[in-house]
Every structure is written in structure tokens, then in C-alpha cells.
Amino acid sequence: GAGVSQTPSNKVTEKGKYVELRCDPISGHTALYWYRQSLGQGPEFLIYFQGTGAADDSGLPNDRFFAVRPEGSVSTLKIQRTERGDSAVYLCASSLTGDTEAFFGQGTRLTVV
Amino acid sequence: AQSVTQLGSHVSVSEGALVLLRCNYSSSVPPYLFWYVQYPNQGLQLLLKYTSAATLVKGINGFEAEFKKSETSFHLTKPSAHMSDAAEYFCAVSPLNTGTASKLTFGTGTRLQVTL
Numbered sequence: 028g029a030g031v032s033q034t035p036s037n038k039v040t041e042k043g044k045y046v047e048l049r050c051d052p053i054s055g056h057t058a059l060y061w062y063r064q065s066l067g068q069g070p071e072f073l074i075y076f077q078g079t080g081a082a083d084d085s086g087l088p089n090d091r092f093f094a095v096r097p098e099g100s101v102s103t104l105k106i107q108r109t110e111r112g113d114s115a116v117y118l119c120a121s122s123l124t125g126d127t128e129a130f131f132g133q134g135t136r137l138t139v140v
Numbered sequence: 141a142q143s144v145t146q147l148g149s150h151v152s153v154s155e156g157a158l159v160l161l162r163c164n165y166s167s168s169v170p171p172y173l174f175w176y177v178q179y180p181n182q183g184l185q186l187l188l189k190y191t192s193a194a195t196l197v198k199g200i201n202g203f204e205a206e207f208k209k210s211e212t213s214f215h216l217t218k219p220s221a222h223m224s225d226a227a228e229y230f231c232a233v234s235p236l237n238t239g240t241a242s243k244l245t246f247g248t249g250t251r252l253q254v255t256l
Contacts, residue, residue: 070244
């Protein structure tokens with residue numbers, strides 16, 4: 028596709044459950060980023076991939092959060108034992124390289140009930 | 141470390157009036173600075189960016205911003221507001237010298253309302 032695609036667009040889950048959020052970056056983009064946007068806040072950086080490896084995961088809030096990008100394209104953000112405080116919009120962005128403009132997807136709205 | 145402060149969580153202007161959205165940054169290294177716009181239920185869209193070239197940056201939809209190092213500011217302006225400009229605007233900063241221009245630190249956003 029032409030842009031960054033995120034699925035699902037909305038996800039409602041029960042507290043304690045496991046969820047996976049998917050990001051399809053723009054074809055050929057080597058850099059991929061995950062951000063989290065809580066209500067009334069700006070996006071907060073979670074993790075940055077360059078190719079298949081996580082170049083910077085300093086924004087992951089705790090060990091319940093994990094992300095992978097096994098083939099250097101699609102990425103999955105995984106959240107274990109979800110908590111109500113995890114409710115937010117999770118944004119994915121990609122860029123051609125780590126030095127170029129990032130293009131954002133529409134996000135996945137996660138609601139933990 | 142970098143941070144940005146957006147003054148005013150809500151700004152209301154009349155259609156045709158000047159738009160001024162304020163952003164001040166803090167950075168221990170020379171920064172890249174960005175303005176993004178977010179329309180309801182849509183992803184972030186880049187309006188413009190400063191990357192140490194010209195201090196006056198022109199972006200899409202008639203917006204521009206001026207980098208003022210002495211004031212540590214990067215305010216966003218548009219001479220004449222249009223109803224379609226109503227959206228959330230985010231200022232963001234990233235470090236210039238680390239090669240990670242896309243690792244952004246965002247402000248809390250300013251919601252722009254445009255009235256008739």
C-alpha cells in the first residue's frame with residue numbers, strides 16, 4: 028500500500044489479556060517506530076527498529092511490552108497482562124532511513140476494560 | 141535530552157484571522173524541529189520541519205514556522221485561517237547529531253478551533 032497500515036484500527040480487550048498490534052510500513056522503509064498516545068497527550072516514543080533489530084527500546088514502559096520485526100518489514104507490538112492504563116492509541120511510523128521523515132499510520136485504539 | 145512546550149492547549153481564531161501556535165524547545169544538542177497536524181481519526185501528517193538550513197520554514201497548507209535560537213522557539217503561523225485548519229497540532233523535536241531524526245519527542249498538542 029501507499030502508506031503505513033495498522034491493524035486492527037480498534038481493539039477492546041479485558042484486563043489481563045494478551046494483545047498484538049500490527050504495523051505494515053511503507054515498502055522499502057528500513058526504519059520503523061512505535062509511539063503511544065494517551066488521551067490529551069502527545070505521542071510518546073516506545074521503540075525504534077532499523078531493519079530487523081531494535082536499535083532503541085528505551086521507551087518501552089516495562090517488560091509487559093515487546094515488539095518484533097522478524098523480516099525487516101511488518102512489525103508486531105505485543106502487550107502481555109494488559110492493564111487499564113495501557114489504554115491508548117498506538118501509532119506506528121516508518122521512514123526510508125533513520126535520518127529521514129517519518130510517515131505515521133492511523134493508529135490502533137486499544138481499550139482495556 | 142530534548143523537550144518541547146506548547147503554550148495553550150486550545151486556540152480559537154476566526155476564519156481569515158492570523159493563526160499563531162506557540163512552541164518552545166529545550167535541547168542539549170542542535171535540534172531538528174517539526175510541526176505535525178492530526179485531524180480527527182487520522183494519523184499524524186507532517187506540516188513542516190527545520191533541519192538547520194533556513195530558519196524560516198514553509199510547509200503545506202500555507203503554514204510556516206521560524207526557528208529562533210535566541211528564544212528557543214519554533215512558533216507555527218498562518219496568515220489567514222480556514223475552517224479546514226481545525227485540528228490538533230503537535231510540535232516535536234529530535235536530536236540533530238545522532239542520526240535518528242525520526243525519534244521524536246512531542247509536545248502535548250494545541251487544538252485549533254476556527255470559527256465563522
